[in-house]
Amino acid sequence: MTTDTNPPQFMTPRRIGGITRLAANELPQAPPAPVRAAVADQVQLNRYPDPRSATLVTALAEHLRTPPEQIMLGAGSSSILQRLTRIVCTSPDDAVLWTTPAFDAFDTFTRQAGVRAQRVPHTGGDALDLDSVLAAVTPATRMIVVVNPHNPTGAVARTSALRAFLSSLSDNVTIVLDEAYRDFVTDPDVPDGIELAHAQWTAGHENVAVVRTFSKAHGLAGARIGYGVAPTNLARKVHDAAIPREISTTAQIAGVAALKSRTSTGRNISRVVAERSRLLAELRRIGYTPGESHGNYVWLPLAEDAGRFAAHCYDDGVLVLDIADHGVRVTVGTPMDNDSFLRSAHTWITGRPPSARPTFPPGNKEKR
Numbered sequence: 001m002t003t004d005t006n007p008p009q010f011m012t013p014r015r016i017g018g019i020t021r022l023a024a025n026e027l028p029q030a031p032p033a034p035v036r037a038a039v040a041d042q043v044q045l046n047r048y049p050d051p052r053s054a055t056l057v058t059a060l061a062e063h064l065r066t067p068p069e070q071i072m073l074g075a076g077s078s079s080i081l082q083r084l085t086r087i088v089c090t091s092p093d094d095a096v097l098w099t100t101p102a103f104d105a106f107d108t109f110t111r112q113a114g115v116r117a118q119r120v121p122h123t124g125g126d127a128l129d130l131d132s133v134l135a136a137v138t139p140a141t142r143m144i145v146v147v148n149p150h151n152p153t154g155a156v157a158r159t160s161a162l163r164a165f166l167s168s169l170s171d172n173v174t175i176v177l178d179e180a181y182r183d184f185v186t187d188p189d190v191p192d193g194i195e196l197a198h199a200q201w202t203a204g205h206e207n208v209a210v211v212r213t214f215s216k217a218h219g220l221a222g223a224r225i226g227y228g229v230a231p232t233n234l235a236r237k238v239h240d241a242a243i244p245r246e247i248s249t250t251a252q253i254a255g256v257a258a259l260k261s262r263t264s265t266g267r268n269i270s271r272v273v274a275e276r277s278r279l280l281a282e283l284r285r286i287g288y289t290p291g292e293s294h295g296n297y298v299w300l301p302l303a304e305d306a307g308r309f310a311a312h313c314y315d316d317g318v319l320v321l322d323i324a325d326h327g328v329r330v331t332v333g334t335p336m337d338n339d340s341f342l343r344s345a346h347t348w349i350t351g352r353p354p355s356a357r358p359t360f361p362p363g364n365k366e367k368r
Contacts, residue, residue: 019314019318020317020319020333020337020341021319023321023329025151025181025216025295025296025331026215026216026221026331027216027217027218027219027221028337029271029334030219031254031261032265034264035219038256038257043253044249047249048249049247049249050249051245053073055252056247056252059259060259066194069235069236070231071229072227072228072230073227073239073246073247074226074238074242074246075224075226075247075248075251076213080227081105083238084143084209084230084238085112085113085143086112086113087237089115092115092116094115094142094143095116095117095138095140095141096109096110096117096142097133097136097143097145098117098144098145099120099129099146099147100120100122101122101327102119102152118138118140118141120133122150122155124301125155125291127155127158127161128146130146130157130161130162133146133165134168137173141173143173143176144169144173144174144175144176146176147178148162148178148190149181149182149185149190149293149295151178151180151295151297151329152321152323152327153291153299154291154292154299155292156187158189158191162191163191166196166208171206175209176208176209176211177209177210179212181216183216183217183265184272184273184276184294190294197210206231208231209228209230209231209234210228210230212226212227214258217265217268218258220251220254223248223250223255224248225247225254225255272296272332275332275335276298276332278338279342280293283298283300283342286345286346287349288345288349296332298329298332300328300330301326301327302327303325303327306322306323306324307322307324309322309328310328312344313328313341316343316344318340318344
């Protein structure tokens with residue numbers, strides 16, 4: 001890393017004695033006002049939720065242009081992934097394959113299902129190495145999870161590579177496209193997984209499922225609501241494996257309202273994308289080497305320094321995600337959140353704090 005001789009100027013952190021939370025990839029803004037209003041007006045806490053989530057399923061089917069019987073719902077996309085693992089992998093000799101580093105719940109789900117994990121290291125850069133994933137497939141492989149954009153590195157699988165990958169696999173391997181962060185993608189060459197799944201099904205290959213979530217771009221992490229699509233038979237099995245009434249009334253109402261509030265959600269996404277670009281540019285300017293990111297986070301491949309860097313940030317009041325011996329993932333927050341992190345990143349390199357003057361003129365501050 002190079003030593004920066006021109007200290008950046010950041011906003012003074014607004015938290016005193018608190019913590020800036022940049023570890024969980026949460027949206028820094030509250031959900032749009034219509035979503036909050038819908039929940040406040042309609043939730044009846046004394047009544048059980050609709051066990052079929054019929055209104056939400058209908059809204060998603062229309063939004064995704066998919067028959068309702070192909071919609072999957074869960075308490076977060078994690079719930080759907082957990083059930084898919086148990087449904088697809090039925091023998092202790094079966095295996096699930098994914099690229100590492102990864103969402104640590106993948107390991108948990110394979111252990112719960114009593115099956116094997118197959119891991120392929122990410123080779124760096126902003127493109128997922130699907131050739132290496134394909135080379136790692138064995139007769140035991142029953143499910144492959146392709147996280148696109150990849151969490152935590154922000155790398156992506158682009159259209160031609162992903163189509164070739166899907167066409168190279170036999171129908172007895174289920175490919176799950178995990179698109180939790182798709183809303184933050186601005187690269188037009190990153191495909192819509194649901195469109196790819198529809199094309200595969202039409203061609204007679206019913207081995208592709210897609211999972212997404214309302215937790216990220218829609219700001220509904222606390223409501224726990226994930227969704228996805230799968231061929232009818234698999235989607236039915238996923239539904240039947242759920243806990244009865246798993247999707248709360250709050251989640252159902254919030255999900256429907258979120259689908260109607262796309263303009264407001266789009267503005268929140270644009271703010272995140274703009275701040276992501278600013279973070280990447282500033283980190284590179286002061287000596288770091290983050291890769292391009294297509295999610296609502298940036299990745300610092302700090303290897304064995306990851307733990308010490310995360311501890312340094314925490315001492316400064318900033319919580320980031322330390323993925324031991326790999327790197328640090330930093331959620332894109334508000335401008336003030338991000339300035340708090342950049343101050344820590346700067347002092348890690350230079351040993352001295354940067355200026356605390358605002359980086360943007362009055363009148364252009366974050367609206368609250």
